[in-house]
Amino acid sequence: MTINEALMLNLLAGMLSSFGAGAIGALLCARWPRAARVVGHTFALLGALLALGLGLAGLAGGTVSVSIAQVLPIGGVALGVDRLSAFFILVIAVAAVPSAIYALGYTREYEGRYSLAGMGAALNLFLASMSLVVMARNALTFLALWEAMSLASYFLVMTERDDRETERAGWLYFVMTHAGFACLLVGFLLLSHATGSMEFAGWQAGAAAVTGTTRNLVFILLAVGFGSKAGVIPLHIWLPQAHPAAPSHVSALMSGVMIKLGIYGLVRVGFDWLSGGPAWWGGALLLVAAISAVLGVLYALVEHDLKRLLAYHSVENIGIILFGVGGGMLFQTYHLPALAGLALIAGLYHTLNHAVFKSLLFMGAGAVLHATHTRNMEEMGGLIKRMPQTAVFFLIGSVAIAALPPFNGFISEWLTFQSLLLSFQIPDKAVNLTFALSVAALALTSGLAAACFIKAFGISFLALPRSEHAESAREVGFSMRAAMALLAVACLVLGVAPFTVLKFLSKTTSELLGATPDMQFTWNRIVTGGSFATVSPLWIAVALAALLASIPITLRVFRANTARRYYETWGCGRAVQTARFEYTATSFANPFKRVFSVLYRPVKELAIEFHPESRFFVRTISYSNEARSIFDDAIYGPLNRMLRSFAQRVRLLQSGNVNVYLLYILVALVVLLVIAR
């Protein structure tokens, strides 16, 4: 099927005008919150649907290129769609469509409290700038859109700005995102200078001429810039603060999609703009991947704020994606493009899968927040009886993110494992060992992720409610459930029928690497590395379902007793069981905290106030056992202090006297003229 350019152009124009209409419409309706809510989110939905069409058309081979020279200086606005761009547009749309549906219901309770006009406008701007940034074809277009995306998401994070914690989170996000932006800016300028072009096509053509220190410096700067957006450790500190503070559908978009644009940037840098580098680039990415994955999940395990737990899992999943991307770069260094293709497919497939299940989980957490008005898991419990449908959706998301069959996370993690295991074809022992340790790190991550989602689902949804809020929770409205249902179905479909996506992905990586990936697949089977490994997700699902159905039948055939009696939980002869006897999230996480105490360095405090008459009567016990972040202690704390003391010194220049400031300007001007002479 050939997709003509007119169709692509129409889809692009339609998408942009929908987002534009949504943003302007929401602002025009500023005085009628309900109208602003409906207009903003309906147009966002329409735009997202058109983006979905654009992504699919692009993956089917459609291309488009638009350039408007007059808008921006140095090259103007240049947009284009290749298969990689189209794939990321698809990822954005897959999360944006359900998010817009969900927001229609979720934002109802914001009416009268926060500005829905501003929110609607920012959301449309956010979606538009994300879809456009992956289409940017020159440096300035990219940077302008990147900044627009960051600012729009900043305003969305600040929606509930009367909360002090939100204010702090927003500030941290603002600082970190601009530090990343500065790295990107310098990197882009260096690369433009070295290749003599501001166009991405010019970078690709001239990259071979960029050598030595410049090449490495460009890579480091761009990797740090994109890495900070992706939230890799140790550049992650904004992520677990900012994502939970935003409204839940925005959290879904930020965690599900926005951080993936950092991955998009890294893939562009590694496989397109610089196309290959020394082995240490890939090795460094694998190291960062391992640290992000393992530490991300370990921090999630001790986190009892449901949304923050999910945010830490985004750090973990970015790590898993980077195993694919970093592995791919190493394979490319050793001239194994078929394996590089396999590794990159694994990373990109996990990108899509994470967008689906993380959006689902954030929406589930949002539904719980909506119903219980708390994010603290210790105050939840028993929600499976009060919100049965949300519980099923959250469970599907949990099984998917824990990478268990037959859902989608399993397929991409399986592919990642295969690409890492096939690394024995590289004839270098140090690299082999790096891959072996990566395999171990990924395995540990997946085991810990399973444990963490048992905690997340088990403590929040199962057993008895732990507070009155949880006791009185009610199932959420139709639009929120519909959005989650869509994503839950997507988790299953992407898990049992991966060939639908692999078909597009293998073309995408072939286009980037110029070689077909080392895998064959049909509608029911994936084979990697010749006969190295096979999996048939569809058969697994079918066989599991068949066996599940056959066991109850067999039990009846053998006349097993199928009676069932309900009675209280056994409690060592206790009279009544209350929620206070339940295992809590803290106690569930405690063995992990002890085993990995080196990393958490927990600070345990126990204060007991005894009755003045007798020590056998206790008035109050306060117990706290908090994990400290080694990054705050080792990196950001000292950095913060250094900045402060530097700022104190710089203050000397600021006398408040306008004449002195004018003198500064004059001196600066003279110096610049002398230099630029």
Added chain:
Amino acid sequence: MTASILIEAIQLLIVALAAPLLVGSVRKLKARLQGRRGASVFQPYRDLRKLLVKEAVISENTSWIFRFTPYLVASVMLLSSLVVPMLTTRTPLGFTGNIIVLMYLLLLATFFLALAGLDAGSAFGGMGSSREMIIAALAEPTVMIAIFAIALRVGSTSLDEIVRRGADDSLLLLNPGHLLAFVAFFIVALAETGRLPVDNPATHLELTMIHEAMILEYSGRHLALIEWAAGMKLFLFLTLLSNLFFPWGVARTLEPLPVAIAFAALALKVGALAAAVAILETSIAKLRLFRVPELLSGSFTLALLAVISFFFVR
């Protein structure tokens, strides 16, 4: 086609029917080693029958997860028994998944068991779930690195291929990497199936049980399914250990005679490993929970050494 269906049916029946016998034999041998007479090796069958005729008492606090889990766990074990090469290197359903798929299927069962442990709202269930999961999570790296070591030797992660190429390799047991990987995998198998020194399957002492704490609320047919599945899991792990590391006697064709020999070989190998488990359980004590990570990191080191040795001797 008929032969394929027959082979799969035989595999399913072996695992389903022999699992209680395996559990009974280990218990019997342990009893003899400890100077007791012990119950008959067929006692587990009687236990299962007794559980099946009793009604299930279910906690009022539980949800559908609690009732669904026993069926899922048993289904996962039955599905695994169709995929593991038990008698031949041409397991008809072998294409559905390689060894990594198998490990993730088993993790799916553990995932739901741990959720069910939390479902009743009892402190024991939660404690069991939490402990079971830390052991499962820490065992995972060893499993994957041991798989990596095997894949390095035979150049495949497909279960059938591993057995076939292993059988062709006459110097297999002289390979240090192979033996290291075996020891690592053996330790992990003990941890995954809840045997000593990680967990004690015979204990009901509140503070030491792990797996038993997790399933404490189960009764009737649900408990029967879970006990049966635990037996099948032990059987599957011992089969994996014997066929992946000592691939002798496994049939290359689907002819009746080689399959019959393979059956006898399987019985011998699994029997020998079961005896090893019984002797080990008699001679060592259970480790404290917070010493278990040391054991597992030890097994991880062995697996990693296996991988390194393959890099250096190839």
